[in-house]
Amino acid sequence: MNSTFMGLEIGKRGIQSHQQALHVTGHNISNAENKEYSRQRVVITSAEPIYAPALNRANTPGSMGQGSVVSVVERMRDHFIDDRIVTEKDVMGYWKSKNDFIRQIEGVYNEPSDLSLRSRLDQLWQSWQELSKFPQERSAREVVKEKAVNLSNDMRHVYRQLYDLQLDANRKIQYTVNQINMYARDIRDLNERILKTEAVGDKPNDLMDRRDALIEKLSTLVDISVGRSDKDELMVYIGGENLIQGEVLRPLEAVMDPDNKGYFKVVWATTKTDPTLRGGELTGLLEVRDKILRDNINDINALAINMMDLTNEVHRDGFGKTGKTNENFFKHIMISDSVEGNHDLNNDGVADVTAIFKVSGTNKLDGSAAIGVSGTLVFITNDQYEQRAEIDYNANDTTLGVIKKINDARLGVVAYLNHNNQLALKATIAKDTDRKNFMIRYLEDSGQFLVGLTGILKNAGPQGSFDYRRVDDIRKFLPDREHITVAPQYNPASWMAVDDSIMYDVDKIAAAQGKDVGGTGDFNTTNGPGDGTNALRIANLRHKHAMVDAKTTFNEFYNALVSRIGTQGEEAGDRIKNQETLLTNLMNLRESVSGVNLDEEMAQMVAFQHGYNAAARMISTFDRMLETIIKMGA
């Protein structure tokens, strides 16, 4: 039966509903500037009416309404936009982390400036040129020494800075993994709280906002996708594998990788397997460390070792002021203590490879004449697969033609004719591991090109092949030790320096060329202190195609290196700008759904206030009615 008190109850419910609505409006207004907040909306519905059909129902017509209740406080959110933001933020994170490092690498090269490596190189070539004109002047010799010292210092400095950046990227990888785990743990905890709150029929809107904000932060760090199909279990995937499944967390871990200089490798903490990483800051950092910085360090190493080796090659053939010959200009630190090049590559305490950087043939050649022999050269690729690669040559080929074939094959060995027109073979950067940089891996010739014609190998066929995986294999080469260079110590740019003997006595700089006295077939006597021909030959190295695959000069190689990082920087800058545009648009769209509009909230506030006042008036009215009834009985 609907009593007089029912009116009081309806009024009370009206007050309660509007009071709650006002609280939500106030909550919205308070969070108007909170970027992580989603606008909330109160849904006021009518309470269950009386009476339900039954035999004992009151004999009153109609189904009587019982006022209002707040059925739900909704959160205004569009998951389409959320998912798009997650996608675009990981792209943004990826390019941002790359861009940060690329800008720093550009700073290392310090181009264009008078203190850059390019200027140091130019100054050194210029000083050799001057020495060739005035070989007897001590000052010219001092200038060569000083310019070479400056170049070496700068080379070491550039290497050090690049290496420091690599270490920094490595540290950031570990830090980022910790951050990912921290966010993932927070999301997992929120999942738990949200599930409990929903289980009792409430809507944990603010907790959901916090969770969405954490998911966005996580997406900047790593490429994630979010599974929302199960309302009880929010899932977060990395490369299709669960990072979070409701209340279960599968963290990542940064473990040291012995195959990659002990740098951190990212794995799933539970299974130690590799996750599939496609975007976000973490992928950007891994790429910066293992690709961009590795390439830059390797290129600087290649520049340093080729610069030192070619200068030494010519310098050793020349004569100092006092008639001394066969001296290095730059220091050469060998990878191994053994002069035979035997080296312990796998660090087990026993030498397991023969590490040879360069070998020059014994015979002088006419590069454009037909070689008159045919056969097949065999190499192995300088990658992890080490597959056999064959290059055929025939009688009509010229030496230069065969050199081109070897260089075009890009097998980690560069061929060229040295200043004495002898064939030289030297190793390049390895594709698999930096530990195998500048090591010739395999040489075999079925015919006489590398054997009788050029004088590099003693014998043809597999028995006469050089294989770096065997110790003491230096004996397969025909030339004496003077024409074979053992592989350099790791990272030659880090120890590049002028040889001590030159530092102590600049008269040992071999500016003069020699002559063959007595027909020994070798330059055995100096042309005298007034000769600057050898200095000129060293100065002319600046025009020699001495770098990668013998197609670029030192300066061209360095310019290409600097312009490559410049292009990478430009691309990263463009991509960031584009991502910012996309994210601005998505944020605007989100704001149109989830943002708090203060005008709208103020209008709502007034409406709810009026509703509240009216409901209060209802209670006073019923109160007066009750008073009337009470007085009737008095």
Place this chain on the structure above:
Amino acid sequence: MSMAVRELERVLKNEVAIYHQLYDCEEEKGRAIIARDGALIERLSREQEELMRRLGALERERLALIDEYVRENRINELPGNVTLRQIVAQMDEDSSHRLLAIGMALRSVLTKIQSLQETNRTLLDDNIRFFSILLSTLKDTVSVKTGYSGSGVEESRVSQSLIFNRRF
């Protein structure tokens, strides 16, 4: 340096300049999409059409010049197959550096335009999808537990648009 090569340099420089204008238009288009300024997008599209027309004319000129160059230098290739590198390979160092620099600038601006076009396409896609979802939420039929049907009779399950009643 032959006349054809000098002309080729001029044409390529003009092409680079027009591509830069196209890039600027594309950039402004992005801002117009975000501001939902349809009139501006229309005007920019017309400008781009005009720029494309001018590019078309320059391209025809470029092909004719390469044709002439191939004939002059007796290059054993079909005109359409001759690359800038082949032409550059036969030049003196100065000219080849200049032409290669123009080639690099052309490639760079084309890459930038391509990337920006991709961004604008995504921008449009995001907006279209957002409004499609919004409109379908407003227009599409939803089921409510109880209510009045179109005939005015109360029913236990009614299907109708969320905000627009279909018959009243």
